Amino acid sequence: MTKPTFEESLQELEEIVQRLEKGEVALEEALTIFQRGMTLSKQCENTLKNAEQTLTKMMTDDDELVVFDGESL
Numbered sequence: 001m002t003k004p005t006f007e008e009s010l011q012e013l014e015e016i017v018q019r020l021e022k023g024e025v026a027l028e029e030a031l032t033i034f035q036r037g038m039t040l041s042k043q044c045e046n047t048l049k050n051a052e053q054t055l056t057k058m059m060t061d062d063d064e065l066v067v068f069d070g071e072s073l
Contacts (some may be wrong), residue, residue, distance in 0.1 A: 006047045013040040 004012070016037040019025055025033065 006044060009040045009043050009047075013037055013044065016040070 016033050019033060020030060020037075
């Protein structure tokens with residue numbers, strides 16, 4: 001099985017949040033999907049951190065590393 005894309009993981013995470021917010025899920029199922037949501041959240045966070053690191057490496061000025069602070073967008 002291939003690893004889902006960032007977008008697929010984010011979509012599944014959004015669906016989990018919606019299901020939990022509705023409150024129509026049995027406790028045991030809620031715990032299971034909450035755990036899945038936490039896993040997806042960590043995967044998405046890692047993907048974003050990797051993307052940020054890649055952008056930071058690409059953004060150089062006079063061969064020096066330019067730190068991406070996120071505020072210059």
